[in-house]
Amino acid sequence: MRACKSCMRLSEEERCPVCGSNTSQYWSGYFAVLDPETSQIAKKMGIKSPGQYALKVR
Ligand SMILES: [Zn+2]
Secondary structure (H helix, E strand, O other), rough: OOOEEEOEEEEEEEEEEOOOOOOOOEEEEEEEEOOOOOOHHHHHHHOOOOEEOOOOOO
């Protein structure tokens, strides 16, 4: 898996399918957002769409 350097979204792509930024294979911390409206971590990180995300991306 790779993580987007901009929005932290996890994917298999070299470019983020959500925002089009480059992705990195160096990331740590995994979390899933099911409902951005009710997720505290999603609010904290500014995430607006459900999906799988990394906490840190290098
Ligand atoms: Zn992205």
